[in-house]
């Protein structure tokens with residue numbers, strides 16, 4: 391949990407786990423702190439159009455089934471969300487660069503198409519009734535968010551080592567339980583395979 395004035399304002403601030411689990415309504419203006427894989431996934435989830443049919447989906451991606459347009463592609467697919475979303479990171483540079491080496495560009499394109507604002511090099515100043523106050527390039531800015539979603543990282547939960555010392559070296563902690571810092575199912579799977587081979 392980032393240390394920030396107003397972060398304990400339960401009406402305004404919510405963690406990503408709750409949003410995913412409870413499908414919490416976040417209002418029309420949403421600020422997402424953290425542009426890693428989880429922040430990008432949350433932005434995608436909350437701007438997802440409701441009740442989409444296959445035809446809607448094709449239209450959304452600019453695919454013209456009737457081939458009325460050159461190449462079977464609509465020139466300018468419409469934006470599909472009424473929710474204003476800002477995804478922010480403290481790091482300078484391109485936002486959403488980290489996650490998904492092969493599919494990251496699709497997520498990013500989707501968010502751009504839905505009008506999601508991607509902001510890098512952000513300093514978080516405080517959260518109050520008006521929203522999230524930030525500084526970008528030396529300029530103070532207010533994100534008028536109804537809700538601020540915290541996607542700023544995870545901590546590993548490691549209860550086992552202390553709980554069962556009698557297991558000694560028979561106890562192996564792998565995957566997310568070993569290290570939850572990054573979105574990396576590949577590492578978790580590799581650890582499982584390698585441990586299984588060793589055992």
Ligand SMILES: Cc1cc2nc3c(=O)[nH]c(=O)nc-3n(C[C@H](O)[C@H](O)[C@H](O)COP(=O)(O)OP(=O)(O)OC[C@H]3O[C@@H](n4cnc5c(N)ncnc54)[C@H](O)[C@@H]3O)c2cc1C
Pocket residue numbers: 427428431490564565566567572573574575576578
């Ligand atoms: C929103 C989000 C998006 C992600 N996107 C990606 C991505 O795009 N690419 C990527 O590589 N990684 C991604 N990750 C990370 C990836 O999910 C994890 O790295 C991976 O799931 C870790 O695998 P694991 O088997 O260690 O743990 P998990 O997949 O978390 O599995 C642990 C399992 O143990 C169960 N469990 C917990 N406690 C108990 C108990 N006491 N008894 C019995 N069962 C229990 C849980 O219910 C769960 O099913 C994402 C994570 C999140 C949260």
